[in-house]
Structures are given as structure tokens and as C-alpha cells.
Amino acid sequence: MAASPLISGLMEALRTLPGVGPKSAQRMAYHLLERDREGARNLAGALTAAVDKVGHCQRCRTLSETELCTLCADTGRDRSLLCVVESPADVEAMEQYTDYRGLYFVLGGHLSPLDGIGPEAIGLDRLEALLDEGEVAEVVLATNPTVEGEATAHYIGELVRPRGITITRIAYGVPLGGELEYVNGDTLSHAFSGRREV
Amino acid sequence: MAASPLISGLMEALRTLPGVGPKSAQRMAYHLLERDREGARNLAGALTAAVDKVGHCQRCRTLSETELCTLCADTGRDRSLLCVVESPADVEAMEQYTDYRGLYFVLGGHLSPLDGIGPEAIGLDRLEALLDEGEVAEVVLATNPTVEGEATAHYIGELVRPRGITITRIAYGVPLGGELEYVNGDTLSHAFSGRREV
Ligand SMILES: [Zn+2]
Ligand SMILES: [Zn+2]
Numbered sequence: 285m286a287a288s289p290l291i292s293g294l295m296e297a298l299r300t301l302p303g304v305g306p307k308s309a310q311r312m313a314y315h316l317l318e319r320d321r322e323g324a325r326n327l328a329g330a331l332t333a334a335v336d337k338v339g340h341c342q343r344c345r346t347l348s349e350t351e352l353c354t355l356c357a358d359t360g361r362d363r364s365l366l367c368v369v370e371s372p373a374d375v376e377a378m379e380q381y382t383d384y385r386g387l388y389f390v391l392g393g394h395l396s397p398l399d400g401i402g403p404e405a406i407g408l409d410r411l412e413a414l415l416d417e418g419e420v421a422e423v424v425l426a427t428n429p430t431v432e433g434e435a436t437a438h439y440i441g442e443l444v445r446p447r448g449i450t451i452t453r454i455a456y457g458v459p460l461g462g463e464l465e466y467v468n469g470d471t472l473s474h475a476f477s478g479r480r481e482v
Numbered sequence: 483m484a485a486s487p488l489i490s491g492l493m494e495a496l497r498t499l500p501g502v503g504p505k506s507a508q509r510m511a512y513h514l515l516e517r518d519r520e521g522a523r524n525l526a527g528a529l530t531a532a533v534d535k536v537g538h539c540q541r542c543r544t545l546s547e548t549e550l551c552t553l554c555a556d557t558g559r560d561r562s563l564l565c566v567v568e569s570p571a572d573v574e575a576m577e578q579y580t581d582y583r584g585l586y587f588v589l590g591g592h593l594s595p596l597d598g599i600g601p602e603a604i605g606l607d608r609l610e611a612l613l614d615e616g617e618v619a620e621v622v623l624a625t626n627p628t629v630e631g632e633a634t635a636h637y638i639g640e641l642v643r644p645r646g647i648t649i650t651r652i653a654y655g656v657p658l659g660g661e662l663e664y665v666n667g668d669t670l671s672h673a674f675s676g677r678r679e680v
Contacts, residue, residue, distance in 0.1 A: 287545075287570075287574060288536065288545070288546050288547050288548065288551065288552060289547070290528075290531055290532045290535055290536050290547045291532060291536060291545060291547075293528050293531070293532070294528045294529065294531075294532040296528075297521075297524050297525040297527075297528035297529075298499075298525065298528075300518060300521035300524070300525060301496075301510045301513070301514075301525075302506075302509055302510055302513045303506055303509070303510075308500075308501055310571060310574065311500055311501070311571070311663075312499045312500060312501075313532070314545070314569065314570055314571045315499070315500045316499075316529070316532075316533070317532060317533070317536055317545050317570075318545070318569065318570070318590070320498060321533045323495075323498035324529045324532070324533045325529070325530070325533055326495050326498070327495040327496065327498060327499075327526075327529055328525075328526040328527075328529040328530045328533070329495075329526075330488075330491050330492045330494075330495035330496075331492065331495070331514070331522045331523070331525055331526040331529075332523070332526045333488055333491070333492075334488045334489060334491070334492040334511070334514075334515060334522070335514070335515070335519045335522045335523055335526075337488055338486065338488050338489060338515055347485075347486070347489060347512070347515050347516070348486050349486050349487070349488045349489075350486065353486065354486060371512065371516065372485075372512055372515075372516070373508060373509070373512045376485060376508065392516070465509075
């Protein structure tokens, strides 16, 4: 290893990014130091600002630097529809590829009793409180079509049902075992319009 | 776009990294904010430290945070051999895959008259001064086997020849049109041991 400690340290830090192995980390580090120091400074600033200021929306739990996220603060959205997803990236995917115009609830994961992830860890107490406000008429379950996502959707269905709220699940166009955020747009769009009551 | 300004800003900043498109940038941003804020802070610090403190070795011009890089400061290296490469990543590749034990000279590019990159921009005045110190007995030309790399090697050969110093060029095992830093180790190792006098 001929690289100096600070350069090696930068390569190591870059490897914490998902999908970045030793070779890409090296390429990135040299690129930034040789050709784009302004970009490196800018990235450092963007990382610090985001980590310091981005928290969670108090209504839907997605990542947000304001108390209410852009979508929850948007008075043009249909507040009678609530789509439950596992992650903020899933919100992005729904917004980009479907014509859904309601609001979201972001679990931040799925139930996983063996890992100690119970209902409160994925905000289901908050979800119940939201449903009790009485505005929501339909809950669209859009958890990942994995075993855990299915189990979580089923559990949430049982919470919603007694409240007399319509429950739908997005259709299986999404490949089983896949993750919502990596599905292509057409598939996701198709799955959304083919959602069925459960 | 449902992401807040700071999150969008982070995604945009990540896209300045080579090989990172919009989808990977999104994945990285959410990964850091949802699961690895410590990693994000650490990366910000590593970027800032490297950009602030990494300059160039005063002898070989590679990236270094000290006046002399690790290799130039290593008294165990053979100072009669000088390998001329285009970039710091090429030094890494040579160190990793060959048994070369001499020193380096890093051009930081290649001659490109149309882009206004002449001999001084790639440090050839510094190279001549180094050769005139009299320690170097063999110059190994290891520029990329591209048209520009070849032209640069030829130009340097003409500078070195009048000084009575042996000039070698690493062998063409390296695929033509390729870049040294992406060549597999065996090929590079073979090319190095098959270097010939020019
Ligand atoms: Zn929200
Ligand atoms: Zn050096």
C-alpha cells in the first residue's frame, strides 16, 4: 500500500457506502483529490448538513428536515388515503412511478420478532393514533413482497380492520422476494393500479 | 421528487463520485441517513482532512500529505531506478502487482498539446532536474498504452537519452487502448518483467 494515511483513510471511509468495493473506493479517492476537490468539499458539507439536520416527519415518519415532510405539508394530497411502506426510498418509488396522490406512513423496516423488532419499533402505535384521527378511509399496504413484509402487512391489516377502514394491498406484479425500491417503474405502476382489497 | 432539499442535496453531491448514477446516489443517501450516520460523519471528516492536507510529494509528485511520500522517504528503495507513470493510482497498481523496488515519477496526466498540456504541466522540468542529480541509472516508462501515453513516453525518452541513462518501456501485455490502473494484476506483472530497452 503506497497511499498515505489520509488517502487510505478516505478510501476506507468511502467503502462504507453501499456497493463500493476497494477498487471503486480507490478510484473515487484519486478522482476527488486529483480532479475534483471542490466536489469533495461539497460532499463533505452535504453529508454533515444532512446528518445534523435530517430527522423524521412527525406524521409519516419519513426522513425530513422539517417537522412535517413535503408530502404531509402538501394540502393538495388526498388525506383519506394512507399508503404504508417500509422505507423512504419506497415513498420515492411510489411517487415517481405511480399516480398515487394520498399520504404515506413509513415503517422504517418490518416486524422481526427474532431481532427484537416489534410493533412499536416500526411505529405502529403512531399509525394507530393516526388512524384514530378519523381522516383515513383506505389503507394501502405496500410493504415489500418478502416473507417479513407479508407478515407485517398481515399484522397491520389486523390493526386496521376493526376500525372499519378499507384495506388494500398492491398487486403482485412486484417479483416475490424482491425489494420495492429496486423494482422497475412499469412493474410498480402496474402493481399499484391492480391493488385489491384484503 | 419527494425528498427534502438536504436529502436531494446529498444525493446530488454523491453523484459527483465517479460511477455513481441517480439510483446509487439515492440508495447511498438513504443508507447513510437511515442506518449509518456515524459512517456519514466519518466520511465527511475523511474528505475534509484529505482535501485540506493532501498535496504532492516534492520529489515524485504523487499525492502525499507529507513533503516526501512514503516511497520517496523509504531508504530501502533502489534510487537508481525511476518508473514514470501517469497517475498515483498507477503507482498503487505497480506496487501491488509487480516486484518493482525503485522510485516513481508521477506525471499527473500526459502531454496533450491541443488541451494546452505541455511538458511543464506534467512536471518534465522537475523530472529533468531529478535526472540531473545523477542517481538514476534506468528510467522505466510506464505511461498508459494509449496514443497520448505513447507520445508522452516517446517525448520523455528523447529527454532522457542524451543523459546516457538506460530507458525501458514496460511490455505490451497491457491491452492497447486500456488504462494501466484497470488492468488485471497478472497482465501488469507480466508487462513489467518483460520491459525492454527503448
Ligand atoms: Zn410526512
Ligand atoms: Zn514521492
